Amino acid sequence: MSTQDSRQESLPQSARTTGSATVTVFASPTSWIESDALAQCHQVAALDGMIHVAAMPDLHPGKGAPIGAAMASSVLYPFLVGSDIGCGIAVFPIKLKHAVPEKLAARFPDLDQALDPVRDADDPAWAVVDDEIPAGHLEGLGTVGRGNHFVELARIDSILDPAHATRLGLTAGGLVLIVHSGSRGLGEQILRAHTEVHGAGSAPDPAAYLALHDDAVRWGSLNRRLMAARVAYALGAEPTEPLVDQCHNLVEVRDGVYLHRKGAAPGDGRDVLIAGTRGTRSYLVAGHAGPDANHSVAHGAGRKMSRADALRRGRAKHTVEELRRTPVGSLVVCGDRQLLFEEAPTAYKRIEQVIADLVDHDLATPIVSTVPLVTYKTPTLGPNSPRDRRDQRRNRGRS
DNA sequence: ATGTAC
Secondary structure (H helix, E strand, O other): OOOEEEEEEEEOHHHHHOOEEEEEEEOOOOOOOOOHHHHHHHHHHOOOOOEEEEEEEEEEOOOOOOEEEEEEEEOOOOHHHOOOOOOOOEEEEEOOOOHHHHHOOOOOOOOOOOOOOOOOOOOHHHHOOOOOOOHOOOOOOOOOOOOEEEEEEEEEEEEOOHHHHOOOOOOOOEEEEEEEEHHHHHHHHHHHHHHHHHHOOOOHHHHHHHHHHHHHHHHHHHHHHHHOOOOOOOOOOOOOOOOOEEEEOOOOOOOOEEEEEEOOOEEEEEEEEEEOOOOOOOOEEEEEEOHHHOEEEEEEEOOOHHHHHHHHHHHHHHOOHHHEOOOOOEEEOOOOHHHHHOOHHHHHHOOHHHHHHHHHHOOEEEEEEEEEEEEEEEEOOOOHHHHHHHHHHOOOOOO
């Protein structure tokens, strides 16, 4: 199977009796995979009840558990999903007459500001809420969050599978909104409630955890639709239904076991957008991953550097201006300089290699690529904004 | 990735 396979048959006889699960890495030998991330896969493999760990080519170290892995177990471990339960990527078609990045970047709404049922009662974006708000959770509703989350206006670039692209109504030059976000404070609350009592232990009442988890998954999806509607209206377009909306942090019950996905998208007959970086292409693919891959595909380019390294090396290598205007001509709306360095394209692996690894292992077939026009991270409040002044204080004497 | 504390 994989050239970085470390299945039990390759281990000495004595190691086979430990009850450790199998670990398969779906990456070429030349693809960059950190040894810390592999070590985390093997730590996970040693957990009680673990059956199989499938590591995707975007694998990188996470907090306690690897990111970019699908982990099947007879026991449910909330920490393997992490705090951003329901995080995922949705793609919405959008029609605009003129797509000039400079003009559109200035029109994005403030996605740090939650939709308030009273103050924003007249906001037309509420129309996408067609049911109860999951868990009745209003805090942070309609906000993108931080880290690697973003809302991007992108153009369909290459058509790689014409028949499939046509079925989805995608043509070269068409525009889409790509929304990567999750359940914000809600998922964090759910994991914390478990962790305070059980730490990294399993869920003693899986059904109880799953009920809360499912709320967070629904909330994340609603949040992505709300943001797409907020942005569509702000850009002078109508909101649309998502073409794809796949969640890469969740646990599902499948074949009688708990399949935990952490930075791994469902890849079993579904279409999924695999995000590049703020300054490179993304790829919509048709997933056809089988049991060896725990029915999963990669979720993005995957970090190549820790946030700390990206910040340190980025300050020496890039100016803020070149990170806000990328090599593909897109604009990055980000009023937080530190985040801009942490999320620099050079801090990530090459998305084309990740896609090639998926193709080579027969996990996915690319449908189209997209190229960013405007990527929104967090509001730019102008040169004298409180945020930028804070950044200047933080950076003084260091850069 | 998160809200909160420093």
